Amino acid sequence: MRTLGTLNVPAVGYGAMVLSPGIYGEVDDARGERAIKAALDAGATHIDTSDAYGPDGHNERLVGRAVKGRREDVVVATKFGLAVPDGEDSRSFPVGYAFGELRVNGEARLVRRYAERSLANLGTEVIDLYYAHYPDPGVEIEETVGAMAELVKDGLVRHLGLSNVTAGQLRRAHAVHPIAAVQNEWSMWRPADTELRRAAEELGVGIVAWSPLGNGFLTGTVRELGDGDFRHNAPRFSAENLAANNDRYAPVRDLAVDLGITPAQLALAWLLHQDEHVVAIPGSRTPAHIEENTAAADIRLHPDTLARIDQALARFEVTGGTLL
Numbered sequence: 001m002r003t004l005g006t007l008n009v010p011a012v013g014y015g016a017m018v019l020s021p022g023i024y025g026e027v028d029d030a031r032g033e034r035a036i037k038a039a040l041d042a043g044a045t046h047i048d049t050s051d052a053y054g055p056d057g058h059n060e061r062l063v064g065r066a067v068k069g070r071r072e073d074v075v076v077a078t079k080f081g082l083a084v085p086d087g088e089d090s091r092s093f094p095v096g097y098a099f100g101e102l103r104v105n106g107e108a109r110l111v112r113r114y115a116e117r118s119l120a121n122l123g124t125e126v127i128d129l130y131y132a133h134y135p136d137p138g139v140e141i142e143e144t145v146g147a148m149a150e151l152v153k154d155g156l157v158r159h160l161g162l163s164n165v166t167a168g169q170l171r172r173a174h175a176v177h178p179i180a181a182v183q184n185e186w187s188m189w190r191p192a193d194t195e196l197r198r199a200a201e202e203l204g205v206g207i208v209a210w211s212p213l214g215n216g217f218l219t220g221t222v223r224e225l226g227d228g229d230f231r232h233n234a235p236r237f238s239a240e241n242l243a244a245n246n247d248r249y250a251p252v253r254d255l256a257v258d259l260g261i262t263p264a265q266l267a268l269a270w271l272l273h274q275d276e277h278v279v280a281i282p283g284s285r286t287p288a289h290i291e292e293n294t295a296a297a298d299i300r301l302h303p304d305t306l307a308r309i310d311q312a313l314a315r316f317e318v319t320g321g322t323l324l
Ligand SMILES: NC(=O)c1ccc[n+]([C@@H]2O[C@H](COP(=O)([O-])OP(=O)(O)OC[C@H]3O[C@@H](n4cnc5c(N)ncnc54)[C@H](OP(=O)(O)O)[C@@H]3O)[C@@H](O)[C@H]2O)c1
Pocket: 014, 015, 016, 017, 018, 024, 048, 049, 133, 163, 164, 183, 184, 209, 210, 211, 212, 213, 214, 215, 216, 217, 219, 221, 264, 265, 281, 282, 283, 284, 285, 286, 288, 289, 290, 292, 293
């Protein structure tokens, strides 16, 4: 277990985004529910979702159904801001996906509406960890967090989080209300923001690493993408870049073989050794993968091994830009 602010969560949790259609391959709701139950059975009792995964709160509704009957044992985390209600305006921000931008609305007047919609989707009375999914470039972060703090006061939410923020934004938000966690991308092929890490440490804020398996790449099993796979929009997964990245990643995969673990486990164990307050939320549709990933929390890497990994990563030149 690790702490995010004052919230206890397992070192390896579970990210449910992959269970909505059109993300990383074929999935249906029955398979999705089985995957979430497998995560809970394996001890990955921190389930991460968002109102923006899948159409009309699809992912939140799936999570709500899957945790029914064991809600008390689960930390349910969700996010708001990208699924802007019809008729409301929004601001765009640039992303590295081929479509170029996403839109967000983090105005205070909408925050309770977002939370009530997520509570209904999840079929729960309270959200354990509630994040602003992306800072609204047209709204001061203090405004968004001020409205989130009201949700805590009124018992709709237990802990607050921010996703895809800078160190400066975290500091400003934390001055309004304690923040339990920041959720940013961090993995073997996406270094952490060092300023953000420093701010999180100083403030006692935990870090939730999104896409800790590099959208699946770091498992060493992604050779080509099927039709309708969202990663077609990600530059690192173009046919040419994917082949080059797989070649260049071979020394890290070989290290996993030497250690008798899988590349996915090496990627997760390496991440957990970077910071005592980082937790991972890998996603998977496959119970065997979920068990494999959760078991990575028990892998101890010797300092010499960590040094070998870091040497291999220093030579791993990734081709293709980042997503956010
Ligand atoms: N805050 C944000 O802006 C943001 C952005 C992106 C993601 N996230 C969060 O981060 C979570 C995880 O990110 P992610 O789903 O993008 O990527 P990820 O966890 O890095 O990778 C998921 C992919 O890896 C494959 N996989 C997982 N374990 C495997 C194993 N042991 N062996 C082989 N393949 C394996 C899965 O395929 P199978 O299904 O075949 O196992 C899936 O395609 C999301 O669910 C979401 O909660 C947040």
